[in-house]
Amino acid sequence: MSNHESSYVPKTRIEKWFDERLPLPRMVHSSFIDFPTPRNLNYMWTFGGILSFMLVVQIISGITLAMHYVPNDKMAFDSVEAIRRDVNFGWLLRNIHAVGASMFFLAVYLHIARGLYYGSYKAPREILWILGVIIFLLMMATGFMGYTLPWGQMSFWGVTVITNLFSAIPIVGESVVKWLWGGYSVSGVTLNRFFSLHYLLPFVLVGVVALHVWALHHVGQNNPTGIEIQTKSDSVPMGPYALMKDAYALFGFLLLYAWFVFFAPDYLGHADNYIEANPLSTPPHIVPEWYFLPFYAILRAIPSKLGGVIAMFASIVVLVFIPWLDTSRVKSAKYRPMFKYFLWAFFFTVIALGYLGGKPAEGTYVMWARIFTAYYFAFFLIIMPIVGLIETPLNLPRSITEAVLGKGGGALPGTVATAQAEKR
Ligand code: HEM
16 A cells, blocks of 8 residues: 555464465554654644544444334334334434434544634645545435435425435426436335435545545655654554554543443434424525535525526536635645644634524525625635735744654654764
8 A cells, every 4th residue: 555664464374374475454453553644743643542532433323223224104103113212222323323413424524623723725635535426426415315314304405405415406406306306206115215325335435535645655654744754753654553542542432432322322313303304394494504505604605496496516526626715835734834824714614504504594594694605705715815925934843843843853862763863
């Protein structure tokens, strides 16, 4: 996978025999133990590991739930209730999966924010970043279809609203919607196909995540300085250093996850989803899950239906182009005095849009949603290209080692670090 030397030495005869035929343990050792990680990584670099863990949790809990769930419009709602009440530890399984979706999105938003702050999308990590955007889209599709499955009021009406959006596409729109529904309205047929796809997509995700991690191991990790690894003293082996940090962060993340699972499993969901789907009664206020709210706000901010749909999709697709929209030669926002403030304003904008997406689309809420939507796009399309050209970045340290230990490596005279610093 990666280009560094491997320190793997098979210890037993069986290991040696295996290594000569299929060097899989060598590959794993090289990728996850020997892999050189920058010595200055902070906790924002632990979310990739947390996300990998969450993907496994969602797949295992999802497969087990599917053993009891019935993807039929007459039985789906009751089967979820039966899982919660009658299946041994079914309540736990369901909470792990439903809260898990929220925790997965929380982690992915922090992972993306880290990438934006430290410029991890810039060369040579463009493909790694674009694979990330594909992962994000797949996660959204999976989450959206998963929310349909309990067949509550919000499931049903959420799907109805979102799938209806496709009817805004000129000429083919109506046919696309019928094709998605498998009929003339959202029905058991829709539920069944969404279940099938909800089961399939996580495995597609696993494949794209494997490519993502492969690309990462090929180009190496970015770090808070945005300067690449130059000498051996700039990095430490992934095992045990980065792995221990990942494990520690995962533990903290699991505490929060467990708190929701055991004490507030429904806090992140909507109460109306405990009312069985009823096509004849529309809830007064249809809202998607919290993690879709910023995009829902963008959708509703645009007065035309087609315009709203285009803006909503564009707000994610624009991410693909940021490696080229950002014209700065410095990666990390830490050294970009002007860009940093625009970026924090962008983070605030996304949170504000999230808040507005959960409010009714009327009065001042719509006005604010329009202002924040304008800033969302201006940030990528105007601010990123221009600020990169006009801003004077702060002085960068000469190396990662210097950033950590100061000039001269901060080491005692006569040590290796000092000799390396002097050589530079
Ligand atoms: C299932 C979802 C995902 C998984 C399992 C995953 C996994 C990982 C892992 C293990 C790493 C290395 C550790 C780290 O830097 O935290 C990583 C790095 C990275 N990921 Fe992801 N990722 C996911 C989603 C995304 C998304 C949605 C994006 C962007 C849109 C993204 C962009 C990146 C970038 C740019 C890096 C390199 C960061 C750096 O070295 O500074 N990832 N990812």
